Amino acid sequence: MNEAEFLKKKFREYYSTHAVNSVPSIEAREFGIGDFKKKIVKRHMHFSSVAELNNFLRKEAPLYISYSAAYYKEPEARPMENKGLLGSDLVYEFDADELGLDCKEEHDFWYCKKCGNSGKGSVKNCSNCGSAVEQYQFICEKCLEETKKQMLKLIKVLDEELGIFEQVSINFSGNAGYHLHIRSEKVRPLSSAARLELVDYLTLAGFTAEASIADFSEKMLKCVKPQAVKGAKARVLNRMIEFISNANPDELAAFGGIRLSKARYVHENRAKIIEKMKQGILDYLPGSKATSVKFWQNLIEHAKHCEALKLDRQTSIDIHKIVRVPDTLHGSTGLIAFGSKQIKVFINKAPKFKLGAERFGPYENEQAVLPEYAAIYLIGKGLASLRE
């Protein structure tokens, strides 16, 4: 039995005891399936009922199965234009890979098939021969913690600022992040352009100091009064106030791009500076106007960076995208559903990783006895084999 067959067998076992009932309006969705290391090998599939989908899963046990956020008159019709679009859920995706976290340098690695070179971190091309490399991404507690924080922030903004947090479902994306689906009637008719506008708002694309909250054109530097605005502007201004009240002089110097002596001045006068901000005035620092403008610009950029959601833009804009069916297995990771029966595998390479409460690794060209779920995790990533 090779690795692909082994995974299939295990997936079949899983689907024979777990029914999937996570897709509302199943008859109007397009489905797609994937295979060992390929997330999509076939699209334009259609199931007329939950029972039909589950029969298919038990019989075929695909390693990946995705469905359309869109609703169609004829989901199986091709090309896309012939399907008859009826509307589409809004889908937002956070991926730990996109958050720019330091831990990725520790747990991700790459391998060059051409020359055999390998190394740590997220690298696209081999440092030795320049060929495209195979990338292996892992997640740690920090990755999960950060994606969770982003998700909570998104929920707050969707609910409090945009008023569209209705009929929501949140799922592990299977790889290294989360999907949030909004299935409310309100969002279904939104065009791609409207979805783009929403993403721009959430990611603060196009938010700049002078276009959004500040005026540096006159002698007195001004800002919008935080208490007079709502939404993203208020969030950025309040984040600035929070930063000024809590940052030490070193942090003020680093993020404000000013000398330590000036940062000390800001720190000592923080109460007065914040009071002025609330009156719509950005206070002068000792020195030239240019120094003050630079400081405020940097501070606004920093606050913007903290407030911007690190969403995958493409997922939320593309009306026709297909995404993982919630509660299904995922061929390269989400396999914690499997048991803890011990099996023997040969592991090419794996960093330290954690699944559920168990810690594993690191491994390098060695045989190991692992609980089934951990073995399936590594086999699915193509990093372990059944070889004795």
Ligand SMILES: [Zn+2]
């Ligand atoms: Zn190479």
Ligand SMILES: [Zn+2]
């Ligand atoms: Zn991590």
